[in-house]
Amino acid sequence: MMLLTCPNCGARNVSEFRYVGEAKSRPDPETATPEQWRRYLYFHRNPAGWIKETWYHGSGCRRYFGIERNTVDNAQRPAGVTS
Amino acid sequence: MSRNGQRTPRYSAWSLVRHGLGAGGEWGRAFRHHTPRQAYDVVIIGGGVHGLATAHYLAENHGITNIAVLEKSYIGSGGSGRNTAILRSNYLTPEGVRFYDRSVKLYEHLAADLNFNVMFSQRGHMTLAHNDSSLRTMHWRAEVNKLQGVDSSVIDPGEIKKLVPYMDVSASTRYPILGALYHPPGGIIRHDAVVWGYARSADAHGVHIHQKTEVVGIDVTSNRVTGVRTADGRRISAPVVVNCTAGWSTLISDMVGVDMPVQTFPLQAAVTEPVKPFLDTVVVSGTLHTYVSQTDRGELVFGASVDPFASYSTRGSLDFVEGLAGHVLELMPALSKMRLLRQWAGLCDMTPDYSPIMGLTPVEGFFVDVGWGTYGFKAGPVSGEAMAACIAHGKPPEIIAAFGLDRFEEGRLVGEKGAAAVGH
Amino acid sequence: MSDIAAAPIARTALSFPGPVRTTDGWETTARHAAGGLRLADLGPLVKLTVRGPADGSVRAALGTSFGHTVRPRGGPLAGALVVGSGPGEWLVLGAPGTGGELLAGVRSIIADSGEFASVVDVTHGRALVRLTGADTPLLLSKVCAVDLADRVVPDGAAFRSSVARVVTDVVRDDVDGTRSYLLHCERSSGQYLADSLVDAGIEYGIEVGAPTEHDDATGHPR
Numbered sequence: 001m002m003l004l005t006c007p008n009c010g011a012r013n014v015s016e017f018r019y020v021g022e023a024k025s026r027p028d029p030e031t032a033t034p035e036q037w038r039r040y041l042y043f044h045r046n047p048a049g050w051i052k053e054t055w056y057h058g059s060g061c062r063r064y065f066g067i068e069r070n071t072v073d074n075a076q077r078p079a080g081v082t083s
Numbered sequence: 084m085s086r087n088g089q090r091t092p093r094y095s096a097w098s099l100v101r102h103g104l105g106a107g108g109e110w111g112r113a114f115r116h117h118t119p120r121q122a123y124d125v126v127i128i129g130g131g132v133h134g135l136a137t138a139h140y141l142a143e144n145h146g147i148t149n150i151a152v153l154e155k156s157y158i159g160s161g162g163s164g165r166n167t168a169i170l171r172s173n174y175l176t177p178e179g180v181r182f183y184d185r186s187v188k189l190y191e192h193l194a195a196d197l198n199f200n201v202m203f204s205q206r207g208h209m210t211l212a213h214n215d216s217s218l219r220t221m222h223w224r225a226e227v228n229k230l231q232g233v234d235s236s237v238i239d240p241g242e243i244k245k246l247v248p249y250m251d252v253s254a255s256t257r258y259p260i261l262g263a264l265y266h267p268p269g270g271i272i273r274h275d276a277v278v279w280g281y282a283r284s285a286d287a288h289g290v291h292i293h294q295k296t297e298v299v300g301i302d303v304t305s306n307r308v309t310g311v312r313t314a315d316g317r318r319i320s321a322p323v324v325v326n327c328t329a330g331w332s333t334l335i336s337d338m339v340g341v342d343m344p345v346q347t348f349p350l351q352a353a354v355t356e357p358v359k360p361f362l363d364t365v366v367v368s369g370t371l372h373t374y375v376s377q378t379d380r381g382e383l384v385f386g387a388s389v390d391p392f393a394s395y396s397t398r399g400s401l402d403f404v405e406g407l408a409g410h411v412l413e414l415m416p417a418l419s420k421m422r423l424l425r426q427w428a429g430l431c432d433m434t435p436d437y438s439p440i441m442g443l444t445p446v447e448g449f450f451v452d453v454g455w456g457t458y459g460f461k462a463g464p465v466s467g468e469a470m471a472a473c474i475a476h477g478k479p480p481e482i483i484a485a486f487g488l489d490r491f492e493e494g495r496l497v498g499e500k501g502a503a504a505v506g507h
Numbered sequence: 508m509s510d511i512a513a514a515p516i517a518r519t520a521l522s523f524p525g526p527v528r529t530t531d532g533w534e535t536t537a538r539h540a541a542g543g544l545r546l547a548d549l550g551p552l553v554k555l556t557v558r559g560p561a562d563g564s565v566r567a568a569l570g571t572s573f574g575h576t577v578r579p580r581g582g583p584l585a586g587a588l589v590v591g592s593g594p595g596e597w598l599v600l601g602a603p604g605t606g607g608e609l610l611a612g613v614r615s616i617i618a619d620s621g622e623f624a625s626v627v628d629v630t631h632g633r634a635l636v637r638l639t640g641a642d643t644p645l646l647l648s649k650v651c652a653v654d655l656a657d658r659v660v661p662d663g664a665a666f667r668s669s670v671a672r673v674v675t676d677v678v679r680d681d682v683d684g685t686r687s688y689l690l691h692c693e694r695s696s697g698q699y700l701a702d703s704l705v706d707a708g709i710e711y712g713i714e715v716g717a718p719t720e721h722d723d724a725t726g727h728p729r
């Protein structure tokens with residue numbers, strides 16, 4: 001079982017978490033065009049390597065947190081400055 | 084045994100007997116090894132069913148044979164050699180049903196067309212409904228299918244029990260079976276044979292298949308593709324480059340700066356020890372996130388939905404087998420003593436609407452045939468045929484017109500999640 | 508209290524075969540567990556959840572933080588067990604029938620703090636059991652992936668994790684030097700959790716019963 005390290009609870013089975021996805025900034029819904037909004041919804045960088053992403057610890061502290069994960073081997077490190 | 088310049092020998096019952104008696108010498112290689120040329124008319128990246136079928140139909144239907152298929156590993160090493168080989172056309176949208184139906188039709192005579200036994204077994208495909216809303220979706224799919232001339236109907240638990248006697252259709256289960264979408268033309272195939280058959284045919288037409296040749300860059304001048312660069316330091320010129328790399332497809336598109344709405348998720352499958360034949364149809368349960376079929380060798384092949392997070396890792400997980408075992412036993416309690424032999428994973432290029440991305444891109448000469456997710460093996464023939472036409476005529480044929488890359492920004496999604504998330 | 512006791516008004520989340528008894532207005536199993544590994548239904552205990560800033564004056568007044576527990580000796584929560592169940596989240600367990608007092612106690616703490624905080628009585632919405640015996644770590648290791656060694660989860664520590672796939676607050680609260688854990692989860696998952704624990708404990712001779720008169724409100728010996 002893959003372990004994921006929650007900043008609050010420590011290393012836990014990955015099945016305790018929900019994957020939210022790559023951390024990205026949302027365009028302002030007031031001013032975004034439909035095209036911009038769809039780009040935000042549908043497009044992903046999908047890199048093979050380190051990615052900054054958001055997870056939710058549903059079976060533990062029930063907090064969202066940022067982490068950096070290498071998508072090739074699933075190695076992790078704490079998120080640097082998560083915005 | 085070199086066959087350079089020779090006709091590819093035909094396989095037949097007679098040649099089998101001859102070789103069996105030791106009279107034919109060694110079987111020849113199904114496709115040859117070549118030194119890469121400096122230039123090709125078409126470079127196809129990815130030696131899976133999509134890349135090889137595209138090469139085959141470019142040669143067969145359009146007479147374009149100066150083609151290279153570049154494969155970083157060996158052919159069929161991606162999803163094409165890892166899938167659970169389910170073929171069907173009982174999708175949800177008219178665009179999808181028409182498209183996959185054409186593929187099933189091509190598969191029906193593929194063995195004869197390729198002179199290669201692909202072992203297509205149309206044993207029927209059954210998608211179970213465990214609640215009212217999925218029963219409603221099954222009726223919806225059955226009606227859409229019928230309108231497109233595809234054989235699909237909703238059957239009741241009594242009929243299910245007749246087709247699959249080992250299934251627990253009693254009302255006392257945790258997820259009682261209320262009915263199923265039954266699709267007689269669906270079935271399973273020998274996936275490796277399809278890959279090898281297309282490779283052999285493409286090779287016979289003069290297509291070069293270069294294994295262990297990884298593309299690391301694509302050259303673009305004035306928004307026009309001019310060629311590719313490989314890991315062993317070669318530059319190969321080509322006015323047309325086709326991205327057929329499924330799980331790796333965003334990495335290739337990144338090389339030309341084309342963004343794609345694709346995320347790569349692992350998908351796992353598992354197989355049991357072989358037992359006597361008892362399961363004639365393919366059985367899928369979306370609610371239980373599982374499906375099962377029995378191969379000609381007697382093994383049960385199990386699959387599920389994709390892993391819960393994006394990754395390029397093909398490592399199996401205990402979580403998957405645990406969940407799978409629980410769900411399978413819910414359907415067929417009699418399997419509790421069966422032993423799993425293997426589990427494995429492949430990479431799936433998931434799109435937001437569970438439909439593929441095919442055709443032209445903003446970069447001239449750069450074509451995509453990706454977004455095959457968990458369901459793309461069945462689409463190999465029709466995609467090869469359509470992509471070949473698209474490349475030859477510079478414009479997507481009608482059958483793939485709905486699957487263009489531009490649909491995402493324009494908001495014209497072709498939602499197939501209801502028909503493709505579990506039953507691939 | 509005795510008039511209420513005569514006519515039970517509440518049932519805990521758990522039911523077990525065998526006789527039942529009524530105490531403090533609650534119907535629970537009347538079975539008595541005597542063996543070396545025991546599961547006790549503590550459903551009647553008062554359960555309050557408190558939320559507020561993880562590091563403010565509410566925290567200071569409650570006296571503990573995420574991952575730890577405390578039994579206040581005086582003050583408005585005297586006699587209760589305060590569990591730091593999450594970052595900025597607490598669980599207060601108290602004797603049956605003390606809900607009003609404890610609720611008032613926490614409300615005064617919140618009022619005094621001036622912080623944005625809340626308290627909710629979830630007594631009837633949750634299940635609570637106590638698992639006691641030297642073999643509890645072995646039993647729990649079958650259904651929970653967290654390492655229960657002293658180094659990781661010493662006496663008095665708390666965490667939330669998946670126990671038999673149910674999200675559960677686990678509190679280590681040893682009894683006279685014997686390993687003991689409180690397990691707290693949503694009411695609707697309670698019976699399933701208890702059954703899973705009993706199933707996992709069969710090989711260690713688990714017995715199910717009510718707390719004895721020797722136990723205090725939180726099932727801890729007096």
Ligand SMILES: Cc1cc2nc3c(=O)[nH]c(=O)nc-3n(C[C@H](O)[C@H](O)[C@H](O)COP(=O)(O)OP(=O)(O)OC[C@H]3O[C@@H](n4cnc5c(N)ncnc54)[C@H](O)[C@@H]3O)c2cc1C
Binds near residue numbers: 128161162
């Ligand atoms: C477990 C599992 C079960 C599945 N079950 C089914 C099913 O039952 N039915 C169904 O229809 N579909 C199923 N699928 C999906 C199906 O396997 C895929 O959609 C299909 O095989 C995609 O084929 P492809 O030719 O596009 O890609 P692939 O077969 O993945 O081929 C892509 C190739 O590109 C190569 N490549 C990548 N990067 C480079 C590079 N830089 N240079 C050169 N080459 C490169 C790879 O090595 C790979 O061989 C399943 C998939 C999996 C993983």
Ligand SMILES: [Zn+2]
Binds near residue numbers: 006008010057061062
């Ligand atoms: Zn956590």
